[in-house]
Amino acid sequence: MAISMNTAICDLFGIEYPIILAPMAGIPDMAPLVSAVSRAGGLGSLGAAYLPPEEIRRVVREIRQTTDAPFAVNLFAGVSPDDLNRFDEVNDALNGMRDSLGVPHPDRGGIVTPDRFDEQFGVLLEEQVPILSLTFGLLAERHMAQAVQAGMKVIATATTVEEAIQAEAAGCHAVVAQGSEAGGHRGTFDTSGRRMGANIGTMALVPQIADAVHIPVITAGGIMDGRGLAASLALGAAGVQMGTRFLTSAESGAHPAYKQALLGSTEESTVLTDAFSGRPARGIENEFIRKWETAGVDPLPFPSQNTLTREIRNAAAKRSDAGNMALWAGQGTRMLTDGQSAEEIVRQVAEEARRVWS
């Protein structure tokens, strides 16, 4: 049986292949990769959550200089203000790690995470970004109304059927079903009752979400090649969102030590941890995670833990010390390719999926 690659998300987003480059906040210099995936007929996404508003504007313009094709920008929804109630306990546990990297000890007053969501969102409206994707929750009603008014398409991330139903009810145009295999942060809206978020496997999550909503479903989590795309379509999804596969592509701005760790990893290498940011995320287990677990301290809630560990991660990157960097990765890393162009990856994934279905 043949299957059409021209799915509902191709029409919705104006793309040729139902393949989305996952937004990846924290990966430097994303414009070339976003642009390459969009030029190849997929949908590039810029992970903009950690970028100041004017930097988002600059990168959006940089993308537009190299492609007229549609692309998405991703923000974190529903982030709470800093909570430094347990600052001393957590800071003490991190100071030993700072000492080994020559990072000064911060004081409580130095840990401030600015809330820039309104301004970031404002830049997306001003720059007429065509597609907004979200993780950690949904837009406030007033923002959703503004997005719809501007003709923006909105994609939410769901880790449970209930979250997908909420996304559809809020007016989202599509939903990413993020299985537990996924690299990076769990998109779970509310993690207060379950420290590691909701972790349903992709294979079980996608058909249950596809049965529960009418908007197109996009599979994320462990999709690395055309077999994954073909399987996703069979499960009722209208496409895939792939992050890890593109981290070792030619255009990826990921740190060389991170790429090396990815290429040397296996399906057993990753763990779920909240050590780096206070929110659960999947990454390659390393020295930082092991030391944090040994300390036996609960992290501060997101985003405060993320702000508190930032200088450690930055110092580690400067020294190419993969032991103290956040090595976000999904469970499919044996399927990575080294230095392949993003265009070739998009075309190969589409071609392989067609072959599976022919």
Ligand SMILES: Cc1cc2nc3c(=O)[nH]c(=O)nc-3n(C[C@H](O)[C@H](O)[C@H](O)COP(=O)(O)O)c2cc1C
């Ligand atoms: C390095 C990295 C950073 C990520 N950052 C974001 C982000 O900023 N926003 C988001 O919605 N998802 C983010 N994700 C999750 C992806 O959207 C997606 O769910 C995941 O990459 C899918 O699993 P895979 O890595 O196995 O392909 C990130 C993933 C990785 C690997």
